Amino acid sequence: MPPKPKEAPKKPPPQVARPPISESSLLYVPDDAIEGFQDRIETGIDWTLIESAARHHRKLCKKADLPTMPFSEALQNKIKKSIFNGFLDEESGLTLDQQWELLLPITLWDNDKFSNEEGKTCFNSINCITDDMVKLIKRAVKLGDREVLRKELKAVSVLRVNDTQMTELDSGLLEYKNLVNLNLCGNYLSEIDGKLIPPGVRSLELQANRISDIGLSVEHLPYDLLYLGLSRNLLKNDYIEAFGRLPFHITVLDLSDNDIYDLEPLLDVLMRLPNLRALLLVGNPCAVCAAYARATLMRLPHLKWLDCREVLPTDRSADPFEPHPDDLRSAYFNFTIFRIMSAPQPPKPEKGAVTTFHVEFEIPLLDSKRRNFLMFRNNESLTEMMPPPEDEEYTTNKIPSLFIESKSAVVTEASPHESDIYNRLTIKDSREIFNFTTFESNRIQWNKVMNFQEPALRIFCPDLTALRDTFRTVVTLKLIYSVTVAGKQGKLDKKSAHAIKPPGEQRVTLATIKCALRQPDWSQPSQHFHWDDSLETDEAIHWGDGDLSVLQYSQAPVKVTKGKQETDIGSSRQSPPENLTCHFGFGIDTLKA
Secondary structure, three states, rough: OOOOOOOOOOOOOOOOOOOOOOOOOOOOOOOOOOOHHHHHHHHOOOHHHHHHHHHHHHHHHHOOOOOOOOOOHHHHHHHHHHHOOOHOOOOOEEEEEEEEHHHHHHHHHHHHOOOOOHHHHHHHHOOOOOOOHHHHHHHHHHHHHHHHHHHHHOOOEEEOOEEEEEOOOHHHHHHHHOOEEEEEOOOOOOOOOOOHHOOOEEEEOOOOOOOOOEEEEEEOOOOOOOOOOOOOOOOOHHHHHHHHHOOOOOOEOOOOOOOOOOOHHHHHHHOOOOOEEEEEEEOHHHOOOOHHHHHHHHHOOOEEEEEEEEEEEEHHHOOOOOOOHHHHHHEEEEEEEEEOOOOOOOOOOOOOOOEEEEEEEOOOOHOOHHHHHHOOOOOOHHHHOOOOOOOOOOOOOOOOOOHHHHHHHHHHEEEEOOOHHHHEEEEOOOOOOOOOOOOEEHHHHHHHEOOOOOOOOOEOOOHHHHHHHHHOOOEEEEEEEEEEEEOEEEOOOOOOOOEOOOOEEEEEEEEOOOEOOOOOOOOOOEEEEEEEEOOOOOOOEEOOOOHHHHHHHOOOOOOOOOOHHHHHOOOOOOOOOOOOOOEEEEEEOOOOO
């Protein structure tokens, strides 16, 4: 037999360059920091609509004087606002038949035909107490007995008492003996007494409450509980040990959008749940660390779903993996400009001027200098702290001759790309500092299709909370055209107004674009956004799972393959659009299997 060929030795994984991380500097707040500096950091941040609503609810949850609202009272308040109320009200002047034939159809008709989307959402939230509410009403009307409806309601398998300001459970919940799905979302519950939950419950939804510790109730939760939802609560690493004592059959655990920072201790606890098949951690600081997905899938080998994404065999590595400690407490934030197309062609500049395009990107939460500035100083801007120019005669309003609007600054030949926007240049104040909030891409020359370096911006983030919160904001991008003049001393014997030209920069904003970011997806390297000026809005379109980076554009005429229609060439090279178009991507570096 021929000798077996020797297997090539495996190459060691490449070493990742990491800036040093000091244990004391990660979330350390000095004693002499200004009181309330964290609020100053978050002031002026453009949060997404979902995050704004969540922050409003969290602020209410943290109130110390919340009025007591037990389960039974909360349920009655919800019933009074729903379509059930007229059929359960003994003092109503209408019979069950009149309610059924007149009021109920009118109510449903008004909501369906005349309510806007917000009104329909509110109507559905109020009338979601259980499934098939109209069916239950119909049965009571047929028998002509309101008591039938009360009995039927207590026999339902699904009960939703959400958004009712409930603060505690009571024994009234035990009267619903057939419950399988119990939804108590959007309330002010700080703890759950497992003894008051019917033993047959399989799905318990407690999202958007103020629960910080389940240790007191975990032992008494229903034994056959399969799903536990604790998203948008006040969970941190302090009390995660209790999750290891969840019911044996727990299959789905939703801990998303909490404040769990350290991943490794949490995984040590979750390994004790033998039947856990689906886990949601997205929205926690620990879920944006570089080793999040790889470490989680390695430590929980039976997991089939992570953050609503199916775990594929290719997502797991056969080789043992021990993450570097820094990969569990840091990551790189990447901003990529895939391309900018069809920007108006600028006029030819005068001699000595340089014209460029670049993108300015505002991400205040990731700027450590801004954080330190707001931690120790009360100034809203650094402009007044900057020394004035040495030349007393120089003013920020003095415009170099090359910046003066004139016909000579415009291309004399007519051009299809010519635009008057380039006549709206404004001078940049060299003393202005934007509170360390603005980052810039590299600067490039005009082209029909402009490509920037990748990534355009790369920021090392040892503060996972700030990185998590960044993906809850609406970031602002600006496409800037600038004309820069370098300082130049003319010849002494040349008497001209152009002999001495002070340095300066003039600029104009061609587009202001807002991208409402979403929480990072461990299976996707970045989230992509498309914007073009035909949208007639500054809000970019989220591209879903689509990959804008693979699109190819050519300035040469696109040849259509014989037998294919023009619409079939989207996956190959295509002509640039005629209107200004921008493609951006936002993501974090993650360790792959």
